[in-house]
Amino acid sequence: MAIDELEKKLRPPEAQLAPYPSKVITLASGETMVVRECRREDTPALLGTVYPLIGVAKDYYDVVATRMYNEILSWFRYRIANMFALVGTVNGEIAGIVTSRHVDSKVGMSLHTLAIKRGLRVGAQLFAAKMEHHLEYLKEDEVWVVAESPIGFKRWMIEYELEDRSALYPAVRHELGGVPTFVLTRKLWDAVKAAKCTGSRPVPAELLKTADKLIMPNEYVQLPGWKRNS
Amino acid sequence: MGVRVGIVGAGHCRFGNSSEYDVVDVIGYSVNAAFRDAGGIHLRKEVDQVFVGNMASGLFNRETAVASALVSRMDMEPCPAELVENGPASGASAVKMGYMCVASGLADVVLVAAGEVMRSVTGWESTDIVATMAHKEAEYNMGLTLPGFAGMVTRLYMEKYGMTERDLALVAVKDHANGAKNTYAHVQIPVTIDAIADGPNASVVNNYVAEPLRMYSTCPVSDGSAAIILVNMDSPKAKLFKRKPVRIAGIGSATDTHCVHNRKDPLVLDAVRLSAEKAYKMAGIGPKDISFAELHDAFVIFELMNSEEVGFFERGKSFLAVRNHETDIDGRLPINPSGGLKAKGHPVGATGVSQVFELVRQLRGEAEEGRQVKDPKYGMAVNFGGFGNNVITTILARD
Numbered sequence: 001m002a003i004d005e006l007e008k009k010l011r012p013p014e015a016q017l018a019p020y021p022s023k024v025i026t027l028a029s030g031e032t033m034v035v036r037e038c039r040r041e042d043t044p045a046l047l048g049t050v051y052p053l054i055g056v057a058k059d060y061y062d063v064v065a066t067r068m069y070n071e072i073l074s075w076f077r078y079r080i081a082n083m084f085a086l087v088g089t090v091n092g093e094i095a096g097i098v099t100s101r102h103v104d105s106k107v108g109m110s111l112h113t114l115a116i117k118r119g120l121r122v123g124a125q126l127f128a129a130k131m132e133h134h135l136e137y138l139k140e141d142e143v144w145v146v147a148e149s150p151i152g153f154k155r156w157m158i159e160y161e162l163e164d165r166s167a168l169y170p171a172v173r174h175e176l177g178g179v180p181t182f183v184l185t186r187k188l189w190d191a192v193k194a195a196k197c198t199g200s201r202p203v204p205a206e207l208l209k210t211a212d213k214l215i216m217p218n219e220y221v222q223l224p225g226w227k228r229n230s
Numbered sequence: 231m232g233v234r235v236g237i238v239g240a241g242h243c244r245f246g247n248s249s250e251y252d253v254v255d256v257i258g259y260s261v262n263a264a265f266r267d268a269g270g271i272h273l274r275k276e277v278d279q280v281f282v283g284n285m286a287s288g289l290f291n292r293e294t295a296v297a298s299a300l301v302s303r304m305d306m307e308p309c310p311a312e313l314v315e316n317g318p319a320s321g322a323s324a325v326k327m328g329y330m331c332v333a334s335g336l337a338d339v340v341l342v343a344a345g346e347v348m349r350s351v352t353g354w355e356s357t358d359i360v361a362t363m364a365h366k367e368a369e370y371n372m373g374l375t376l377p378g379f380a381g382m383v384t385r386l387y388m389e390k391y392g393m394t395e396r397d398l399a400l401v402a403v404k405d406h407a408n409g410a411k412n413t414y415a416h417v418q419i420p421v422t423i424d425a426i427a428d429g430p431n432a433s434v435v436n437n438y439v440a441e442p443l444r445m446y447s448t449c450p451v452s453d454g455s456a457a458i459i460l461v462n463m464d465s466p467k468a469k470l471f472k473r474k475p476v477r478i479a480g481i482g483s484a485t486d487t488h489c490v491h492n493r494k495d496p497l498v499l500d501a502v503r504l505s506a507e508k509a510y511k512m513a514g515i516g517p518k519d520i521s522f523a524e525l526h527d528a529f530v531i532f533e534l535m536n537s538e539e540v541g542f543f544e545r546g547k548s549f550l551a552v553r554n555h556e557t558d559i560d561g562r563l564p565i566n567p568s569g570g571l572k573a574k575g576h577p578v579g580a581t582g583v584s585q586v587f588e589l590v591r592q593l594r595g596e597a598e599e600g601r602q603v604k605d606p607k608y609g610m611a612v613n614f615g616g617f618g619n620n621v622i623t624t625i626l627a628r629d
Contacts, residue, residue: 030422
């Protein structure tokens with residue numbers, strides 16, 4: 001079998017996903033965060049940003065970073081179907097990344113949320129943007145969500161009052177390890193989106209340009225004393 | 231002249247998320263820091279009495295008898311040790327107990343430590359645990375929480391005095407500007423008025439917690455600890471400590487009705503006013519002598535109301551002083567140079583000692599660049615237990 005034929009068999013079928021329109025959010029610090037959909041050429045910067053956090057056990061950064069690294073790499077190498085990633089940048093520097101997957105016209109599968117910049121609800125804003133993409137642009141009926149960290153559980157399950165479908169296991173089973181599945185239904189989203197999701201569109205061209213070439217953080221609050229290239 | 235009581239050591243951890251640590255270890259961290267500040271960890275053997283401020287480790291951490299555990303963890307047995315619980319004013323009450331202990335002659339050296347680990351539970355659970363200090367039948371059982379209470383009081387204040395939500399945001403901007411420079415603050419990020427009040431994303435970035443209170447009108451849920459060492463300044467033991475004492479010039483406390491609806495006017499905080507009057511009287515000074523103040527701002531409305539009750543501003547006018555930058559770090563009367571509970575954080579039982587720690591730093595001239603009050607003489611701390619129903623005011627002096 002020719003290699004390209006084998007590769008075709010290995011690659012998952014891909015749907016043509018609606019694009020996520022970029023937006024800008026003014027964070028409480030006054031900094032502006034551009035949120036845009038990741039492109040294939042962003043992969044080295046995304047992986048390079050996630051990699052150092054694989055060693056951070058606190059707040060389950062290690063689990064989330066390891067899995068997100070896998071997801072982004074799998075997406076780049078065509079080993080996961082219909083995945084998308086959104087990135088938040090402040091002055092071009094990556095402030096946070098979210099990953100997710102379109103399962104079918106009814107269900108979205110939220111994968112991971114990684115906040116690099118802390119204390120400004122970057123993770124909360126990016127999670128909301130991910131839900132916005134699923135429900136407003138991909139037009140799914142609901143998004144399945146799990147949490148791997150207590151912070152994630154507080155932010156998503158409690159703050160969004162997600163529907164607990166863990167009793168329906170295994171009929172309802174999130175792809176991430178079979179941990180309890182919670183669901184953001186369209187009804188729940190409609191109830192919370194005004195309070196949870198924000199951003200201005202279109203992003204002024206000059207500002208959008210700052211997010212064009214992603215800059216990896218030189219330092220992480222999660223890694224005191226660590227510096228890139230040191 | 232009575233016994234002069236001074237503070238010769240002060241320690242603090244960075245407030246934030248310490249939920250993976252045991253509450254006793256969190257407190258022990260600050261105790262170690264206080265002894266290092268005082269001249270060395272060996273000085274713990276000079277302590278005659280320990281008081282530990284803690285509000286609810288039994289509920290947050292399923293851990294009780296924290297004072298007993300602390301002396302053992304610090305290898306301080308057989309030193310006497312007691313826990314002091316007075317809601318979110320547990321810390322200041324522990325300071326008051328320490329003061330009384332030295333002033334009475336019962337001890338020459340007292341360690342006062344306080345701490346809380348709240349983030350071991352969810353935000354909702356911690357709100358519920360804190361709400362257990364409200365009146366059980368009339369308030370707690372009815373579902374009232376502290377943010378809910380503060381929201382109603384804020385609305386009442388707005389209607390009566392014309393304050394706006396933007397005025398609340400201005401307090402937060404000022405507090406976060408200070409907190410951003412405080413090594414020990416939970417939230418070390420400055421915020422802008424455009425981002426949290428005026429801009430197009432403000433309603434989500436600064437979302438409602440209990441209308442009209444928003445996220446930036448409310449303190450974060452924090453873990454942390456602080457510790458101070460009190461001495462009889464005239465005892466021989468005082469000479470063992472290397473730091474010049476910062477004197478406790480005045481300390482006063484008062485209570486108000488447990489049930490808020492029993493008060494004539496919920497916008498009047500009698501216990502704050504009375505505790506401040508007692509502290510002023512003991513110190514022999516008045517509001518005009520205060521160089522700066524740490525005021526209990528679990529919700530920013532309390533910073534404003536407290537600043538009126540202690541006599542800094544006329545009732546209903548404090549928000550105008552904030553508008554005019556009078557309470558900024560370089561204003562005529564800096565308030566919450568630490569960032570306050572709003573930015574520094576509020577590990578409930580620890581807050582009172584943390585406030586006194588800040589007074590010590592400021593009066594020694596050791597605060598970080600950009601948030602050191604200029605040439606302070608007297609610093610005041612108001613620690614608020616319950617919904618203003620058990621309040622301690624402490625005044626420290628730089629002699």
